[in-house]
Amino acid sequence: MVDDKARTWRKPPFIASPVVRLLLALGVLGYLGLALATLPFDWERISDGLPRAARIFGGGFPPSFERFELLLTGFKESFQIALLATLLGVALSIPFAVMAARNIAPRPVYLVGRAVIIVSRSFHPVIVAILFVKAVGFGPLAGILTLTLYSIGFVGKLLAEEIEEIDWGQVEAMRSVGAGFMATLLYAVFPQILPRQLGLSMYQLDSNLRASAVVGIVGAGGIGGTLMNAFGRYDYDFAFAILLVIIAVILVSEGISGWVRRRLW
Amino acid sequence: MLEISQLVKRYGHDDPVLKGLDLCVEGNSVVSIVGASGAGKSTLLRCINRLIEPTSGSIRLNGQELSSLKGAPLRQARRRIGMVFQGFNLIDRLTVMENVLAGRLGYVGFFQAWRRRFPPEDIERAFHLMERVGIAQYANKRADELSGGERQRVGVVRALMQEPDILLADEPTASLDPVTSEQIMKLMRALASELSLPVLINIHNVAQARAYTERIVGLRHGRMIFDGTPERFDAAALEEIYGGIEAPDETAVPSVAEGGR
Amino acid sequence: MVATPTERRVWQRYSRRERWTRFVLLLLVVAVLSWAARDVDIFWPWVWDAPAQIYSLADRMWPPDPRRLGEIVEALVETVHIATLATFSTIFVALPIAYLAAQNTTPNRACLWFARFVLVASRSVNTIIWALLFVAIFGPGVLAGILAIMCRSIGFVGKLMGEAIEEIDRRPVEAMEAVGASRPKVILYAVVPQVVPAFFAVIILRWDINIRESTVLGLVGAGGIGVILQGAIDTFAWPTVATILCGIVILVLLGEVLTGWLRSRVL
Structure with missing residues (x-):
């Protein structure tokens, strides 16, 4: 070690x-190049963009609240x-969560429960909304069905994980007094997951x-439809008014839901 | 030479933490500052390199007034003042070498710092100092893989990398076990004489202050109430500095009873 | 002894008030829900018909038609490209904003509030709505999609990174200030190393989310698999729709596996 x-x-x-380092760097650069080269950019249309942006934002300011009634109806529906x-989603998520909990569901039931949850989590609500609109027609019914499925996926997954982590001693105690499956669920499982379920419900409502503000874009009811119409009719000042109200509502609901969850836990 | 005169530090409208302190440190003496928690030791050290803004008073290092500096001149002054911290203040996720070289950050440009391209003489100095304190074999280890004593050695080397005119040490041994803390104190004293550096050490452990330093300064409630050699630091001085402070709840108890413990 | 009944009465009253609060809350929830159920604009006969309709749609989809598989796979790859490029470019915008939005690194209050406003605005507007806006500006195509995903991700990444910066250990920062390092060097040595793990975790998480999000961009014309999906739905090519849906599930699951693997490797 000691040299001059x-x-x-x-x-x-x-x-x-x-x-490996060189390959990784080349790989990243190559990927970026390939991705940029293969993506179909319509440069002419894009170069028109800035004046168009100016027109849209120019038309959007000041936001117009003239058709307040329409805005209110849209939000009410949302x-x-x-x-x-x-x-519906929170209620239905309970049976699916029980099905998808490895520790209490039999193996075949577990697989079905997991599959339902995985599939309903893979699809973005907007895709589900389109399918429901095609199946049951335009309007809030499609929206409700979509978000119910969405809630089952999210709440069901977290709830199933919660069930998998319960204190098993209480279940054994119920079984040892000779309780059946439903009684065990009611007395040993549900009391343990109830607080979590309430918190999740508030989160899911938010x-x-x-x-619900976006499923309307594909025709599933609510403010999204109103927004889509305003955009379609180049009614930018109304569209920006809707956007502002959406942001405000989301902030308020996030605040309330966070406050309630803090109170619950 | 460090000259502090009439140093006052006050937070908001509270009672000042430092109440007009005068202190002069010359040559390569090792000075320890003792006092109870809250006596203002840490504030004093941090006022010197301006990690804390003094309210009023003057601090001069080798003739340069520090208390009025701002921006780049302040950073230039800081790189001549090394500091060793109680909690080591290392960057855990970087290697020991990077931590040590960080002591040169005041001297190198941003690009050099970013690419870790330090001048060869800095690297040579780093290896030399690390060998001196016995941590050279850890150069490429992450700082959080080291033991407490080794981490504090990294801290000391980082401060020495600055080629400082003075070394400040804020409770350098308080987070270490007794044996390691003795080693660190010995090391600091030896380095001070090798590099002919003045050293200011805040210390809680009075026995170590007596054993390893040439001069003891006692603070109480922001005032200097003792300044002298370890030989003169007797029971009376100890009582004056610590008496009745450690347990504020017992202030009603006569101080005689405190002294009897 | 005289005081005991009074105390008990007080205690009972409190308990009664609590029960009363719960009862009112429950009543309120039930009232709001029944208002929603009665007032919502639903044609009820359709509801009873819905299961049959959904079954009939599913029946029309079966079996999936693999004839346009090549085209579908190409579109799925394009979807991944959109998600990846958008996540990649998000980094360059989100990090400076996170720096401004963290209380311990922001230069001044004005920057702090500006950055927080950007983050809130970005997070509150859904990707689809961003896409709608960018399609209106730049026309249909992948650019609108990339920008839309980017605009939504900036808020997500920026908020989490800002929180990570606020949670760093202050001591290394103090040490770097004490050696006389300038602001950029303090950040380079004391802040950056501490937030690197959080950075990788957040980017990997967002990439996973972005793959899901980019599957729907095409529905408003912003590129990816959604364009083919919309086309297939419009032409009632239900077996093709089924193939596309299977493709999306596989893509999302692959993404999940890959991000899980990356997480275990990098963190």
Whole structure:
């Protein structure tokens, strides 16, 4: 270690092998290049964009609240969709969560429960909304069904994980007194997951309200439809008014839901 | 030479933490500052390199007034003042070498700092100092893999990398076990004489202050109430500095009873 | 002894008040829900018909039609490209904003509030709505999609990174200030190393979310698999729709597996 030559020091690289390092760098650069090259950019249309943006934002300011009635109707419907979907979704998520909990469900039932939850989580609510609109027609019914499925996926997954982590001693105690499956669920499982379920419901109400603003874009009722119409008719000042109110409502609902959840836990 | 005169530090409208302190440190003496928690030791050290803004008073290092500096001149002054911290204040996720070289950050440009391209003489100095304190074999280890004593050695080397005119140490041994803390004190004293550096050490452990330093300064409630050699630091001085402070709830108890403990 | 009944009465009254609050809350929830159920604009006969309709739609989808598989796979790859490029470019905008939005690094109050406003605005507007806006500006295509995903991700990444910066250990910062390092160097040595793990976790998480989000961009014309899906739905090519849906599930699951693997490797 002790020699007279001036010693040098380099920071040891994060990836030790220089070959892997080079390949990784080339890979990232190559990917970026490939992705940019294969994506169909319509440059002419894009270059028109800035003046168009100016026109849109120019037309959007100041936001117009003239058609306040329409705005109010749209929001009322969004609230109704969110409320009903949360009620249905939270109620239905309980059986699916029980099915998808490894520790209490038999293996085949567990697989079915997991599959339902995985599939309903894979699809963005907007895709589900389109399908429901095609199946049951335009309007809030499609929205409610969509968000119910969305809630089952999200609440069901977290609830199933919660059930998998319960204190098993209480279940054994119920079984040892000779309780049946339903009685065990009622007395040993549900009391343990109830607080969590209430918190999740509040959270889900908040995210359903957010989602209900967008499912309307594909015709599933609520403020999203109003927004889509305003955009379609180049009614930018009304569209911006809707956007502002959506932001305000989401902030308020996030605040309330956070406050309630803090009180619950 | 460090000259402090009439140093006052006050937070808001509370009673000042430092109440007009005068202190002069010359040559390569090792000075320890003792006092109960809240006596203002840590505030005093941090006022010197301006991690805390003094309210009023003057601090001069080798003739340069520090208390009025701002921006780049302040940073230039800071790089001549090394500091060792109680909690080591290392960057855990970086290697020991990077932590040590961080002591040169006041001297190198941003790009050099970013690419870790420090001048060869800095790297040589780093290896030399790390060998001196016995941590050179850890150069490429992450700082959080080291033991407490080794981490504090990294802290000391980082401060010495600055080529400081003075070394400040804020309770450098308070987070260490007794044996390691003795080693660190010995090391600091040896380095001070090797590099002919004045050293200011805040310390809780009075026995260590007596054993390893040449001069003891006692603070109480922001005032200097003792300044002298370890030989003169007797029971009376100890009582004056610590008496009745450690347990504020017992202030009603006569101080004689406190002294009897 | 005389005081005991009074105390008990007080205690009972409190308990009664609590019960009363719960009862009113429950009543309120039931009232709101029944208002929502009665007032919502639903044609009830359709509701009873819904299961049959959904079954009939599912029946029309079965079996999936693999004839346009090549095209679908291409569109899925395009979807991944959109998500990846958008996540990648988000980094360059979100990090400076996170820096401004963290209380311990922001230069001044004005920057702090500006950055917080940007984050809130970005997070509150859904990706689809951002896409709608960018399609109106730049026309249909992947650029609108990339920008839309970016605009939504900035808020997400920026908020979480801002919180990560606020939670760093202050001591290394103090040490770097004490050696006389300038602001950029303090950040480089004392802040950046501490937030690197959080950065990778957040980016990987957002990439996973962005893959899901980019599957719907095409429905408003912003590129990806959604364009084909919309086309297939409009032409009632239900077996093709089924194939696309299967493709999306597989893509999302693959994404989940990959992000899980990355997380275990990097963190």
